[in-house]
Amino acid sequence: MLHVSMIGCGAIGVGVMELLKSDPEVAFDVVIVPEANMANARSVVSSLAPKARVETRLGEDRPDLLIECAGHHAIEEHIIPALLRGIPCMVVSIGALSEPGLVEKLEAAAREGKTQVQLLSGAIGAIDALSAARVGGLESVVYTGRKPPNAWKDTPADGPFDLANLSVATVIFEGSAREAARLYPKNANVAATLSLAGLGLDHTQVRLYADPGVTENVHHVEAKGEFGGFELTMRGKPLAANPKTSALTVFSVVRALGNRAHALSI
Ligand SMILES: NC(=O)C1=CN([C@@H]2O[C@H](COP(=O)(O)OP(=O)(O)OC[C@H]3O[C@@H](n4cnc5c(N)ncnc54)[C@H](O)[C@@H]3O)[C@@H](O)[C@H]2O)C=CC1
């Protein structure tokens, strides 16, 4: 039985608890949310993981694994202190790692705690192929992200572009993955994940579209290198609870927890 503490109880966290509620090998002991969200989280957790406590921090608990499904601040606030205490962690808010120095800080904390932090693939596939290709040397990685206009609400594109009335696919950003992640933190996790697996934040090229012609979050990757090349297109269905987040992100967390909890890992 894997004893898990989870940070966040939003679209991803709730989806994960729903899918794992009848898995006898995974137990949620603690769910961590900010004070203001505790009442809401308690009502959800009481039906999906009735044995779990809702807290604002991990405290003295020592789970087998701490998983972050919360957002960028949670990395500094909860993951780094847990790693320093030797608790293995998984992270889904990969866009946060575009902040200068944060990847190094995470790595140093895991080393000091003699443990490991796993960065999850989330909404994108082929991270295994890309990071293997890096071993032989990569020439270029180009990522194009395409989402319905409402997924760009409350981002820097909301204002300069009349999102509600777009009639054609419109490029709202073109530049490096570092800049994409800085400007669009909640929509640039995929760009950051591809960068960390591949050519890094400054050399991964990103183009983002608000596209009234799509209903899914479409991720396209083109990579070339010593290994040859690949092209990947993923059409991720957005979660009803948060259109910025693809359902595959939830499934990737469930897969990662299953791989730790079950006898066979794939
Ligand atoms: N790697 C990937 O491919 C993807 C990563 N994400 C990232 O996953 C994260 C969560 O996404 P959603 O569940 O859709 O968001 P959401 O907004 O629905 O839920 C976030 C939850 O985390 C809690 N929270 C926020 N800050 C916190 C903190 N500092 N400490 C503890 N709890 C905190 C909130 O109260 C809420 O319960 C976001 O950062 C998002 O950018 C989302 C989609 C894909």
Ligand SMILES: O=C([O-])CC(=O)C(=O)O
């Ligand atoms: O598709 C998703 O779930 C989220 C996404 O694009 C990102 O954060 O890069």
